[in-house]
Amino acid sequence: MERLLVVLVAVVTLVASGRHDEYASNSVIGIKLRDRSDLKLLSTLESDLDLDIWQDGMPGARDAMVMTTPATQYALIDALDNNGVEYYVVVQNVAKHLEEEEDHLFQWRSQRNSRMIFQDYPRYAEIEAYMESIANQYPNLATLVTAGPSYEGRIIKYLKISTTNFTDTSKPIYFMDAMIHAREWVTTPVALYSIYRLVENLRTEDADLRTDVDWIILPVVNPDGYEYTHTNERLWRKTRSINPLNATCIGVDANRNFDASFNTVGVSSNPCAITYPGITPFSEPETGYIRDIMAEYLNRIQIYMNIHSYGNYVLFGFGDHSLPSNAVHVHHVGAAMGAAIDTMKLPQAGYYLVGNSASVLYSTSGSAQDYGQLVGIPFSYTLELPGYSYLFSVPPEYVDQINEETWRGIAVSARLAKLYYGARSSN
Missing domain, CATH: 3.40.630.10 (Zn peptidases)
Structure with missing residues (x-):
């Protein structure tokens, strides 16, 4: 099911458009690290696949967050599946995520009369x-x-x-x-x-x-x-x-x-x-x-x-x-x-x-x-x-x-x- 969700992400993100188009096919995946071997695996994958790790996880305490591209998504998922590491979708469409940030910041600023x-x-x-x-x-x-x-x-x-x-x-x-x-x-x-x-x-x-x-x-x-x-x-x-x-x-x-x-x-x-x-x-x-x-x-x-x-x-x-x-x-x-x-x-x-x-x-x-x-x-x-x-x-x-x-x-x-x-x- 997790793999299916990620594959769907790759399809959905193709329709994104806007100022952040370079991220239109990117997703963010959370990875549940169980022990030091999972951490070592992710470190190796970071080097081999040139992954963009957004949050460095700590086994049993904090999940890792990784932004994937079409070029890295499937290789990462295969490696995680082969090693029994759980993962989940955090952001389906990074471009949309950034557009929402931009819109929210604009609205917030427009509603404040003054700010430091x-x-x-x-x-x-x-x-x-x-x-x-x-x-x-x-x-x-x-x-x-x-x-x-x-x-x-x-x-x-x-x-x-x-x-x-x-x-x-x-x-x-x-x-x-x-x-x-x-x-x-x-x-x-x-x-x-x-x-x-x-x-x-x-x-x-x-x-x-x-x-x-x-x-x-x-x-x-x-x-x-x-x-x-x-x-x-x-x-x-x-x-x-x-x-x-x-x-x-x-x-x-x-x-x-x-x-x-x-x-x-x-x-x-x-x-x-x-x-x-x-x-x-x-x-x-x-x-x-x-x-x-x-x-x-x-x-x-x-x-x-x-x-x-x-x-x-x-x-x-x-x-x-x-x-x-x-x-x-x-x-x-x-x-x-x-x-x-x-x-x-x-x-x-x-x-x-x-x-x-x-x-x-x-x-x-x-x-x-x-x-x-x-x-x-x-x-x-x-x-x-x-x-x-x-x-x-x-x-x-x-x-x-x-x-x-x-x-x-x-x-x-x-x-x-x-x-x-x-x-x-x-x-």
């Missing part, structure tokens, strides 16, 4: 303007820094937030970034909301986070890809660089482009694949800026948070199953963060799962999380936000909820990491 930038999915120019206004209005607290141009020439900027203009070396730095994967729209509002809570709307309970911690917040790592998701292809994930060896294949998976076991596992050698790591580490200017920020403030960055969507995970290194020397402390801070978020979670959201990225999910290489840990940042994480049942198309009505609950986790992680920073500074 972090309550919506703003374009890159709006994000730049917001950061500039923060720096102009609060010059003694916020400094706008130009990292450099993206591949297509957009200026990548970040805010430094400090009551002492980054001169007090007794204060740890919390470095967070978002939108390294272009289709993960819900990540940037969390970064923007963090700016808002630290600068414009500091509350009494959070006064210590501003006085005792310095912050670096980069809301959009990948502006070229992000803009492309608005204008051309909603589910674009990579950067927009032109491959010098194959000009028909655009972009690199920026979260596989770091110099941490580069191009070893969890990547594809196909330049057109979504997990293609690039020719060399830091081939992308966007990832180079993260490297440079880490290098400039390495002796003070205590925590690095690379924000993604979706799945409800707090993950840490390393992607090859090895652990950092302070793994117990890293797990402690990550677990406290996840637990704090869970105190506010919606009933339909899963509880945050915390652990080593390779052990919880599967092996990867070249990630920002691993690079941060490798170069000496004590606490380096991948944070996967909730998607609920909407996958990458989280309705804007949920953004406030995600912002609020994630900020609670960020606050807890900042305070705990600061305690460890005191011990680090005294050694």
Whole structure:
């Protein structure tokens, strides 16, 4: 019966038309992972078939979500059937799913008289303007820094937030970034909301986070890809660089482009694949800026948070199953963060799962999380936000909820990491 449903999907999707035509024959399939062997099977299929995995599942706890194309659908289904793995249809017609997202967002915006930038999915120019206004209005607290141009020439900027203009070396730095994967729209509002809570709307309970911690917040790592998701292809994930060896294949998976076991596992050698790591580490200017920020403030960055969507995970290194020397402390801070978020979670959201990225999910290489840990940042994480049942198309009505609950986790992680920073500074 499951196979029949999937075959019907392939027929039904042929009739789709509209702005998202490139997804008209695509579907999303949920896969019930039973154990580590199923996880290994899916990892192998991802590499062999160049699958687009939307959610990394965890055996017995969370199903995997995979977008299939006509070229991959039947091969995937055959492999799952041959191994007795259950699957089901989540989205029959991806094009229709995206059109519904677009229509809903338009209706939601038309019904709201006003909204804050972090309550919506703003374009890159709006994000730049917001950061500039923060720096102009609060010059003694916020400094706008130009990292450099993206591949297509957009200026990548970040805010430094400090009551002492980054001169007090007794204060740890919390470095967070978002939108390294272009289709993960819900990540940037969390970064923007963090700016808002630290600068414009500091509350009494959070006064210590501003006085005792310095912050670096980069809301959009990948502006070229992000803009492309608005204008051309909603589910674009990579950067927009032109491959010098194959000009028909655009972009690199920026979260596989770091110099941490580069191009070893969890990547594809196909330049057109979504997990293609690039020719060399830091081939992308966007990832180079993260490297440079880490290098400039390495002796003070205590925590690095690379924000993604979706799945409800707090993950840490390393992607090859090895652990950092302070793994117990890293797990402690990550677990406290996840637990704090869970105190506010919606009933339909899963509880945050915390652990080593390779052990919880599967092996990867070249990630920002691993690079941060490798170069000496004590606490380096991948944070996967909730998607609920909407996958990458989280309705804007949920953004406030995600912002609020994630900020609670960020606050807890900042305070705990600061305690460890005191011990680090005294050694």
